[in-house]
Amino acid sequence: MGASQSGPVHMFQDLAYKTGFSIEQIKNLHNRFIYLTQAEDTLRREHLENVSDLALNPIRRQIIEAFFDKRNMGEKEKGCLQEIGFEEFVTVLSFFRPPKPHTADEEMKNIKKEKLRFLFNMHDTDNDGIITLDEYRRVVEELLSSYEIMGAETAKAITDAAMLEVASVTVGQMGPDEFYEGITFEQFMQILKDVEIETKMNIHFWNLDTRTVQCGK
């Protein structure tokens, strides 16, 4: 480790430049990465599945999947990775980085779009650019699965109602021959345009060492 000290530092700077995190944040994330992977070089699904707090999260599958989704790595190709390195890990997390203050409007729009794209990819499991009813149903089912009483049927009913809402808003009145395939990314942006996602889809990345920070406001 000691000999390669300059290696990580250089890598950190690179990453910091690429992802917008500060060096300290990257260092913290690196510590966490090492902790998660148990000092291995790459992160695999089971590493994340072992995170104890995650166990109760109803949509953990999708979230974990998002970490291995090539679309989130800024690559054009589709598909899933089996394991990711630190760089990919940070790249995915950078979707949750709060925008810097005084960001220009134009850039803010891009940030918003990127964040939405991330969410969209999370729902669009088969990578075809459309969230079909089936895909969305699965999301909602998982989302509601923590309420054991809300059966799958209810989840479905809710999904369908939601989907219909989307359809009625985005497409409007459909002709008799039209066919609603699902939510495209444009429609996805449209339905979430009022949600200020750029201010919501953020978490605090502390500059301090995360292991010592126990609480935050």
Add this chain to the structure above:
Amino acid sequence: MASSVYLCLLRAVFLVCFVNPLIQGLSEDESVFQNPHHQQEENLTGLPIVTFKWHHVETPYLVIIWVFVAGLAKLSVVELNHHVISVVPESGLLIILGFILGGIVWGADRAQTFKLLPPTFFYYLLPQIILDASYFMPNKLFFSNLGAILIYAIFGTCWNAATVGLSLWGCYEAGVMGNLDIGLLQFLLFGSLIAAVDPVAVIAVFEEVHVNEVLFILVFGESLLNDGVTVVLYNVFDAFVALGGPRIDAAEIFKGIFSFVVVAFGGSFLGIGFAILLSLLTRCTKHIQIIEAGFVFVVGYLAYLTAEMLSLSAILSITFCGICCQKYVNANMDEKSVTTVRHAMKLLANGSETMIFLFLGVTAIDTEIWVWNTGFILLTLLFVFIYRIIGTFLFTWMLNKFRLVPIEVIDQVVMSYGGLRGAVAYGLAALLDEDKIPEKNLMISTTLIVVYFTVILQGITMKPLVQWLKVKRAAHSDLKLIEKLNNRAFDHILAAVEDICGRIGDNWWTRGWNRFEENYISWLLMKPKARKNRDYLFSIFHKLNLEDAINYVSEGERQGSLAFSRSDEAANVDFKKQFGSEFADVMPNIMVDMSNYELGIEHFSVTSIVKDTIPSVSLDIHGQDRKNAMDDINAHHLLQQHLYRSRKHHRHKYSRSHFSINQNEDEVQEIFQRTMRSRLESFKSTKMGVNPAKKITKHHKKELTHKMPNGHPDGTGHLYGDEVDIAVGSETGAINSTFMRDTYTVGAGIENPVFLPDMDSPTHSPPWLMETEAVAPSQRAQRRLPWTPNRLRRLAPMRISTCSTDSFLMADVSLTLEEHEEHSQTDHVEMRPVFD
């Protein structure tokens, strides 16, 4: 429009003019009042037929007259020219109207007989406003911004009080105000009473402006909590003033600070205690449904008074009582009671708000209280304004260091500008003790001027300011469900990412709390049944469903009857002739009865969403209607067979504790049995295996579920109906599909009476019945996208007919035979409960 306003005004004027001399004239004659019997003996020689007993009713009469006048005032203000109302906020108009009324009273009496007295205000007018505000508080938003709100409410208020008091004192020492009998402590006392932003005024103005939710909750939450803080501060300084300057030492100051903390937090905890009590109470009010709504008000008021008695902060107490109880109370109480509470709460709060603003105006027309001191008044206005701005920016600057999403400068401007002072300040000023504070009247008049200035002037300019600054407005979206779903997903995603980063942050705390709340608090405070379906998403869904059902029914009624017009001309005519009037009466009753019955049994469990909001009775009728028509049985017969004639005599029964609807179990039972019998008959006779699948409730004792048997032999039948129903019997989503049919030929195929086509065909040939008969369940029922994506051919016509509120979404589904077979495995008809 305008004429009605004048009429109202005239009436109000008349009332006041008429009533006041009356009071005056009568009350001057004190002796008469003292000895009414004596007078009677003197004046009357025989048995009086009628006597004029004004004094017996004077106080309640006056109160009610003023309430009435306030109501008229509100009416006239609201009905006023919309141009005026869009410029001047309602609160400001009410104050101005109060000036006029006050002028009339003063003109009649040469003195102000009616004033807003502090006890009236604090005990009878304020509590319900605070309760209302807290009961309807968007909790999630409130608690996620609690840190900021507390900073503004506590430190902001202290800052305002201290700086205004000290600055005024400084100016006084400098000689700006001339000779006044005020010391430093009195200035601080005055500062503390003028410091608080008033929730009544803030809500009144901000409600009309529609700023974004974070800004709103910051201003609103602050105004709500800082009232409590001001009152505490006021009491501390009041005690200091009573002690007198020289006797205050470090220990006393420390005691003051300590008492501040105790009073504020004590009050809050007391309120939480009462909220727990209230929640527990509503757990067991099942049998006294008619009065359970009252508990909310009684316990809320009790929280207020108890805190007052213990000299804790009453406002904070009732605030936290309302905030904490809302969730459990709403879940525990019957839906009707919840509605009652909501409406009653709004009624009370709106009423007292109107009264308060009106009386703020009336009070001003009084020569007694007006003491003018240009320096004092103008400087107060200036300082109040300036220090509010400085304070807001200062604390926001500190907060922004910690906030994930900084509060923007524009929002800060609006926040500072929204520092409206209101009746609380006036109430506190009027409470001042004249012995201790010689310049009480100056303080009152200054307070009033500050109130008028902020409420009227700032109120008027608020809207243009918000527009001019392009403050982010509240997003209005009609995507209710998907929005909630997305929010829910967000919460989980954020929590998960925090977990992955190993950071213990907001989301971690929120989730931890939610889990704790779910496992323990809900267990304690909620009925088990309520716990089941309290999920927020579900309740939204449920609400939307209900909305649609109501729309559907009212639409049906508007068009004469609920879709009894059929394509069959003869039957239709027949029906219209013979049952036209009768039916209109009977039908709604049945619907109410049935739905009540179902809801009653299920206790609003999850099923009610799935439950088609159209009652089965009516639907079944149509189903029957339809089929039988094919067999040339006329509607007359049909109705006799299937319609239950509501026993009307029950409806006229008076009962104090129940609404008479649906109280007769036999009646309900009979309706139900008839329905079921006819269903069975139709099932047998047509051999089509049609059954109304109403519910998916696996969890019910009374399972009303009827599987959708689907044994259409030739496989050409188009199954359509409620997908959820089918889901009962099936495992995977793929099978659970459903389908509204489209190439539906009358009499063929399988029908789910729930979705009978003619349900929604109020006219003989409505547009959507042209080529095929359309299915028109309620909007929301349709919104369960009734198809399986795999087999989705098209999402057919999103038809929005002109004569129905229902928008159509129908999928064209041709089910394959395999599916039918799959379904037919569940082909038995479950009607167990029916014939029990």
